[in-house]
Every structure is written in structure tokens, then in C-alpha cells.
Amino acid sequence: MYKKHYSEIELEKVTIPGAENASIRWLIAEKNNAPNFALRMFELEKDGCTPYHSHTWEHEIYTLEGEGAIVTEDGEIHLKPGDSALIAPNEEHNFVNKTDKVFKFLCVIPIPKK
Amino acid sequence: MYKKHYSEIELEKVTIPGAENASIRWLIAEKNNAPNFALRMFELEKDGCTPYHSHTWEHEIYTLEGEGAIVTEDGEIHLKPGDSALIAPNEEHNFVNKTDKVFKFLCVIPIPKK
Numbered sequence: 001m002y003k004k005h006y007s008e009i010e011l012e013k014v015t016i017p018g019a020e021n022a023s024i025r026w027l028i029a030e031k032n033n034a035p036n037f038a039l040r041m042f043e044l045e046k047d048g049c050t051p052y053h054s055h056t057w058e059h060e061i062y063t064l065e066g067e068g069a070i071v072t073e074d075g076e077i078h079l080k081p082g083d084s085a086l087i088a089p090n091e092e093h094n095f096v097n098k099t100d101k102v103f104k105f106l107c108v109i110p111i112p113k114k
Numbered sequence: 115m116y117k118k119h120y121s122e123i124e125l126e127k128v129t130i131p132g133a134e135n136a137s138i139r140w141l142i143a144e145k146n147n148a149p150n151f152a153l154r155m156f157e158l159e160k161d162g163c164t165p166y167h168s169h170t171w172e173h174e175i176y177t178l179e180g181e182g183a184i185v186t187e188d189g190e191i192h193l194k195p196g197d198s199a200l201i202a203p204n205e206e207h208n209f210v211n212k213t214d215k216v217f218k219f220l221c222v223i224p225i226p227k228k
């Protein structure tokens with residue numbers, strides 16, 4: 001059993017190119033002996049975004065606070081608290097804050113198999 | 115891309131023996147083409163609980179609303195909003211509401227491989 005409040009977990013700046021005013025907390029990760037998937041919390045400040053990209057794994061999203069969007073090839077999907085979303089493997093996407101307040105969401109990803 | 119607000123997803127009563135005043139919404143599931151894991155929201159009403167049991171898969175938990183506990187062989191782990199928890203495979207556990215208000219949490223599980 002592993003338990004922590006999110007505020008006890010380090011808020012790390014997302015430094016990959018294309019990320020702006022974006023931070024992440026790894027709530028439950030491989031280092032905590034998670035066998036299959038990692039639970040992360042993203043915090044996008046005003047004008048915050050993650051890089052527009054695609055990858056071979058999915059995202060499962062749950063929106064906690066603020067309002068934002070998932071940008072896709074087909075347009076923007078608005079996210080408000082209580083919205084969940086599945087971004088399928090290989091779908092182009094990024095996350096964008098749409099207000100002056102923090103946009104906070106959970107994002108689950110698979111842990112690569114060794 | 116699949117997106118829904120949790121309120122648009124059916125709240126199903128948990129009917130397995132040992133569950134009391136417990137309901138679930140399958141926010142993202144295999145039927146939505148989730149490749150690896152399912153995102154569910156549990157709602158335990160006053161005196162609500164899930165059955166005390168163990169299984170070969172893990173739970174990753176994020177507490178949204180109310181207060182409750184994970185009961186384990188080693189005692190109770192209190193959960194308040196913002197708490198995340200990992201219940202490892204084969205750990206005995208259940209969830210119990212600890213107040214008169216609804217206790218709402220997310221619970222991610224792996225989808226069995228075919």
C-alpha cells in the first residue's frame with residue numbers, strides 16, 4: 001500500500017520543447033512499484049501548454065480544476081472539471097489552458113514493459 | 115478521441131456480495147477502446163462500502179470528494195480529497211465511507227489481456 005496527498009509530491013517543471021508554464025507530479029509511478037500504469041497530475045498555469053505530438057501509448061484523462069482543451073488534428077476538445085477523455089495511441093494532441101486560472105488534470109499512461 | 119463528463123455516464127449499483135450503498139461509473143473502459151486500463155469512479159453513500167477481498171490486479175486511486183478509508187490487514191488508511199493510493203496485487207482491501215456525505219474516488223484497473 002502506498003498513499004500520498006498530491007501536495008506531498010514534487011511539482012516538476014515540464015522542460016521538453018514546446019511545453020510552456022506546465023508542471024507535473026508523478027502521483028503513482030514505477031518507482032512506487034506500480035505494475036502497469038502511472039498516475040500523473042498536470043498543472044498548466046496561465047498560457048500553459050504541453051507539446052503538440054503523438055506517441056504509441058494512450059492517455060486517460062480526468063479534469064480536476066480550471067478549463068482547458070485537447071488540441072487535435074480535428075480541432076479542439078474543451079475540458080472542464082469532471083470531464084474524462086481517452087487519447088488513443090498515435091493521435092496527435094496537446095493540452096492547452098484556456099483561462100487565467102490553473103488547469104489541473106490527471107493523466108494515466110502505461111508503464112513500458114521491459 | 116473519446117470524451118464525456120462523468121454525469122453523462124451511467125451510475126451503476128455495485129451488486130456484488132459485501133457491497134453496500136456503493137455505485138460505479140465506468141468513465142473509460144474496454145468498450146471505449148481503452149487499450150490497457152479502465153478508469154472508473156466510485157460513489158459510496160452514507161454507510162457505503164465495497165467488499166473486503168483481494169485479487170491479482172492493482173488499484174490506483176485518486177480521492178475526489180468526501181472522506182473514507184481503505185481497510186487493509188494492517189489497519190485503515192484514511193483518504194481525503196487529493197490523496198492518491200496504490201493497492202498492490204493480492205493485497206486484501208476494501209473501501210469504506212467515513213462520513214455522512216458521499217465519498218467519491220477514481221480507481222484505475224488493468225484491462226485483462228486476451
